[in-house]
Structure formats: structure tokens, C-alpha cells
Amino acid sequence: MRFQYGLLVTLPFAAAQLNELTKKAGKLYFGTATDNGELSNTTYRKILDDTNEFGQLTPANGMKWEYVEPELGVFNFSDGSVVANLATKNRQILRCHNLVWHSQLADWVTADTWNKENLTAALIQHVTREASHWAGQCYAWDVVNEALNDDGTFRNDTFYNVLGQEYIKIAFEAAAAADPWAKLYYNDYNIEYAGPKSIAAQNNIVKYLKKSGVRIDGVGLQSHFIVGETPSQDDQVANMEAFTNLGVDVAITELDIRLDLPANQSNLAQQSLDYQATVGACLQVKGCVGITVWDFYDPFSWVPGVFTGQGAADLWFGNFTRHPAYYGVIDVLKKAVKNGW
Ligand SMILES: *[C@@H]1O[C@H](CO)[C@@H](O)[C@H](O)[C@H]1NC(C)=O
Numbered sequence: 001m002r003f004q005y006g007l008l009v010t011l012p013f014a015a016a017q018l019n020e021l022t023k024k025a026g027k028l029y030f031g032t033a034t035d036n037g038e039l040s041n042t043t044y045r046k047i048l049d050d051t052n053e054f055g056q057l058t059p060a061n062g063m064k065w066e067y068v069e070p071e072l073g074v075f076n077f078s079d080g081s082v083v084a085n086l087a088t089k090n091r092q093i094l095r096c097h098n099l100v101w102h103s104q105l106a107d108w109v110t111a112d113t114w115n116k117e118n119l120t121a122a123l124i125q126h127v128t129r130e131a132s133h134w135a136g137q138c139y140a141w142d143v144v145n146e147a148l149n150d151d152g153t154f155r156n157d158t159f160y161n162v163l164g165q166e167y168i169k170i171a172f173e174a175a176a177a178a179d180p181w182a183k184l185y186y187n188d189y190n191i192e193y194a195g196p197k198s199i200a201a202q203n204n205i206v207k208y209l210k211k212s213g214v215r216i217d218g219v220g221l222q223s224h225f226i227v228g229e230t231p232s233q234d235d236q237v238a239n240m241e242a243f244t245n246l247g248v249d250v251a252i253t254e255l256d257i258r259l260d261l262p263a264n265q266s267n268l269a270q271q272s273l274d275y276q277a278t279v280g281a282c283l284q285v286k287g288c289v290g291i292t293v294w295d296f297y298d299p300f301s302w303v304p305g306v307f308t309g310q311g312a313a314d315l316w317f318g319n320f321t322r323h324p325a326y327y328g329v330i331d332v333l334k335k336a337v338k339n340g341w
């Protein structure tokens with residue numbers, strides 16, 4: 001036994017990995033977002049395709065409205081099918097993302113004038129055609145993404161401006177009819193800890209849909225965090241339980257933790273603790289089904305393009321060595337397996 005153990009720790013391919021341990025700890029998956037243009041990078045692909053590392057994929061862009069319905073009534077599923085088909089080929093769980101969002105929306109939606117009747121028809125048509133197309137392939141759909149402002153009021157996008165809160169119901173109803181197999185999620189950021197936005201997601205999305213008799217199965221906690229400012233594990237657990245007590249699952253859907261560049265020993269050590277807090281919180285909550293990082297490789301992260309001077313938010317560096325946070329997450333997962341959480 002001692003000899004075998006020695007072999008396990010010295011051979012790199014035998015080291016315990018993210019998805020393998022997450023499943024042993026009782027969750028469904030540890031996954032990642034990925035995008036079509038990244039798939040030709042062979043070193044990246046080797047890691048992405050390794051189901052011991054990643055058991056779930058989310059297409060970062062290809063299923064968004066601007067690609068799927070670029071003109072009213074004209075549908076194009078080719079971008080979104082690339083990652084969907086890869087997940088099928090690799091036998092990875094597919095989280096489908098997303099059906100309704102104010103951003104990366106086709107121009108015609110915001111440019112046209114609408115009344116309740118014709119926007120309802122356009123919304124139902126979009127959700128129905130898209131969710132039907134991938135029906136049976138998606139473990140979950142992010143049906144509505146980022147509908148709330150940070151103060152908990154509804155974001156005044158075209159859908160809310162014309163239809164009011166009812167657009168949430170219309171979207172979930174259409175998704176439920178089009179894909180009875182997919183778990184239907186509401187997905188947002190800044191709802192990973194207590195506050196007006198989390199309360200609004202509980203009251204005005206989850207309870208509202210349930211009261212209306214419309215199916216909602218889960219809430220996606222995006223978890224785009226900042227090193228040293230990540231909510232504590234206890235706060236994340238309490239917040240997750242506030243949702244699961246309403247009878248929905250939760251999932252960590254877009255985890256990354258950015259730092260002020262350059263990365264150094266101390267900010268990377270803090271990043272490891274911050275990753276451990278979020279993964280640890282999911283492991284502690286029965287209704288938290290899995291963890292998805294918003295890509296795993298720093299050069300493919302959205303962070304540097306959006307937050308000037310910040311980056312190194314993922315688990316792999318540009319040279320394909322792993323962050324200390326990777327090993328921190330592995331440790332937390334191993335503890336959970338050992339303690340039987
Ligand atoms: C993968 O991407 C990285 C970063 O852009 C690059 O350095 C590396 O050469 C790429 N590898 C391949 C095989 O394309």
C-alpha cells in the first residue's frame with residue numbers, strides 16, 4: 001500500500017483532479033466555460049477534454065441572442081453547437097447559456113419599437129426555438145440572465161420596459177414547454193452574499209415564479225470575485241441556503257477571482273484562500289449541485305479586457321502551470337471526500 005501511494009503522488013497523471021474529486025464529494029460536476037476560438041489550442045484542449053478535470057462545459061458566447069437570432073425570426077445554431085457537440089462527444093454535462101439577457105442582444109431587439117403583444121410573441125418565439133433546438137442536450141438552461149440592478153430593482157432593459165416583471169414568467173414558461181428535461185435557472189452576479197440584490201432574486205424571481213405556478217429549478221451564482229474581497233465561506237453558505245430553502249438548487253456558474261497585476265506570492269496565496277471559500281461553501285450546501293469556472297486558462301479570461309490592470313483570475317497560468325489556487329481547491333475537495341460531505 002505504501003508503495004502504491006508513492007506511485008500515486010509521483011506520477012502526474014495519477015494525481016487527483018477537480019471533477020473526479022468533486023464527484024466523489026457528492027456533487028454533479030466541476031466544469032468550465034469555453035469558447036469556439038479556444039478549441040484549436042492543443043495544450044488547452046488536452047486539459048479541457050480531460051473529464052477527470054472538467055465534467056461540464058458552458059459555451060461562453062455561442063448561445064447568446066446576437067448569434068442565435070441575428071434577425072427577427074432568422075435562427076442560426078452553428079456557433080452554439082460547437083461547444084454543445086464537444087460536450088456530447090466528451091460525455092461532459094452541458095450548461096446552456098443563455099436565453100434572455102440585456103447584453104449581447106441582437107440589435108433589432110433594442111432598435112425596434114414594441115408593444116406588449118409583439119414583444120411577447122418575439123420573446124416566446126426566441127426562447128421556444130432556441131430551447132427546442134438543444135432540448136435533451138442541456139443539463140440546465142440559464143433562462144434569464146442578470147435581470148436585476150445591484151439595489152434589487154429590475155434592470156430597465158427593453159424586456160422590462162415593455163413587459164414589466166411578467167417577461168420573467170413568459171421566458172420561464174416558454175423554456176419549460178420547449179425543454180422539459182433541462183433544469184431552468186436564473187443566473188446573476190452580486191447575489192452570492194446577503195443584500196438587496198440577493199433578496200430581490202429570492203422574492204421577485206424565485207418566489208414570484210413559484211407563486212405563479214411557473215417552473216424554476218435553480219439559481220446560478222456567477223461568482224466573479226476580487227482577491228481579498230471575496231465573501232466569506234460562511235456568508236456564501238448562508239446565502240446559498242436562503243435560496244435552497246425556497247426549493248431550488250444553486251450552482252456556482254462563472255467562478256473567477258481577479259487580482260491587481262502582476263501576480264505575486266502574496267496575492268496568489270490570498271486567491272487560493274478565496275477560491276477555497278467558494279468551493280468549500282458549495283461543498284457544504286446539499287442543494288449546491290456543482291461548480292463552473294469562467295474558463296480555466298488566464299490568456300483566455302475575459303478579465304483583462306474588461307478590468308484594466310487586473311487578471312490572473314483563473315486556475316492555470318499562461319505557461320500552463322497551475323495557480324496555487326488550483327492546489328488549494330484540490331485540498332478542499334480532498335477534505336470533503338474524506339469527511340464524507
Ligand atoms: C495556446 O495558447 C497560448 C496562449 O495564447 C500560446 O502561448 C500557446 O502557444 C498556444 N498553444 C497552441 C498549441 O496553440
Ligand SMILES: *[C@@H]1O[C@H](CO)[C@@H](O)[C@H](O)[C@H]1NC(C)=O
Pocket residue numbers: 076077078079
Ligand atoms: C451562421 O453563423 C455562422 C457562424 O457565425 C456563419 O458562418 C454562417 O454564415 C451563418 N449562417 C447563415 C445562414 O447566416
Ligand SMILES: *[C@@H]1O[C@H](CO)[C@@H](O)[C@H](O)[C@H]1NC(C)=O
Pocket residue numbers: 112113114115118119
Ligand atoms: C409592434 O406593434 C406596434 C403597434 O402595432 C408597431 O408600431 C411596431 O412596429 C411593432 N413592432 C415590431 C417589431 O413589429
Ligand SMILES: *[C@@H]1O[C@H](CO)[C@@H](O)[C@H](O)[C@H]1NC(C)=O
Pocket residue numbers: 156161
Ligand atoms: C425605462 O426606460 C425607458 C426607455 O429609456 C423609459 O422611457 C422609462 O421611463 C424607464 N422606466 C423606468 C421605470 O425607469
Ligand SMILES: *[C@@H]1O[C@H](CO)[C@@H](O)[C@H](O)[C@H]1NC(C)=O
Pocket residue numbers: 259260261262263264265266267
Ligand atoms: C503583490 O501584489 C499586490 C497587488 O496585487 C501588492 O499590493 C503587493 O504589495 C505585492 N506584494 C509583494 C510581496 O510584492
Ligand SMILES: *[C@@H]1O[C@H](CO)[C@@H](O)[C@H](O)[C@H]1NC(C)=O
Pocket residue numbers: 263317318319320321
Ligand atoms: C509559469 O508562469 C508563472 C506565472 O507567471 C510563473 O510564476 C512560473 O514560474 C512559470 N513556470 C514556469 C515553469 O515557467
